Amino acid sequence: MPAIASSFFDRPAAEVAPELLGYQLALGSTAGCIVETEAYAPDDAASHSFSGPTRRNRAMFGPPGHAYVYRSYGLHWCVNVVCAPGHAVLIRALQPLTGLEIMRQRRGTTLDRALCSGPGKLTQALAITDQHDGQRFVERAGFADGADFDDLRLIAPILPTTNLQQGRRIGISRAIDLPWRWGIAGSPWLSKKF
């Protein structure tokens, strides 16, 4: 179960973030298509890496292609894909594809639109927690390909995704003008319209 080529991720997050749209994010028997991302960088006042490495953000300075998972507002987990040192891409929304019934149970809703339409929602739907912080992503679609049940998985789309939309990031109070949020244009699975 090879980790994904580190060269793909060892770049600024603002380059990687739009390219991750269309990838599938999977864990266990659940998976969804990434439809919304945000980039964070070390010289970016809104980024957890802005003030250098700490215990919480150490994964952001670790190997590219690994996960940075942090707790948000005391309640939610949010997952990032680590890029170049201090760079990371926050996964903000998925189109649910696999394991919808488990997701509905975990989320406590039957409204599919509400399963993965936000960074805290999708981690709950896929059961991503701090136990995945610092863990690598593997490039396998399922366990039959040799991945462990607990491996975070990313699956590249057949063709690069086009029809993107770009705008300002959500829920931050610093560096609010950077256009570092990307989404699949018109997708009904976004956390918020552009």
Place this chain on the structure above:
DNA sequence: AAATTGATCCGCT
């Protein structure tokens, strides 16, 4: 339709 609030934790000053 938009604004407000409560839940609840951790990192940093």
Place this chain on the structure above:
DNA sequence: GCGGATCAATTTG
């Protein structure tokens, strides 16, 4: 002690 890369329920216009 304060505020945050959030969410959902409630209140208000």
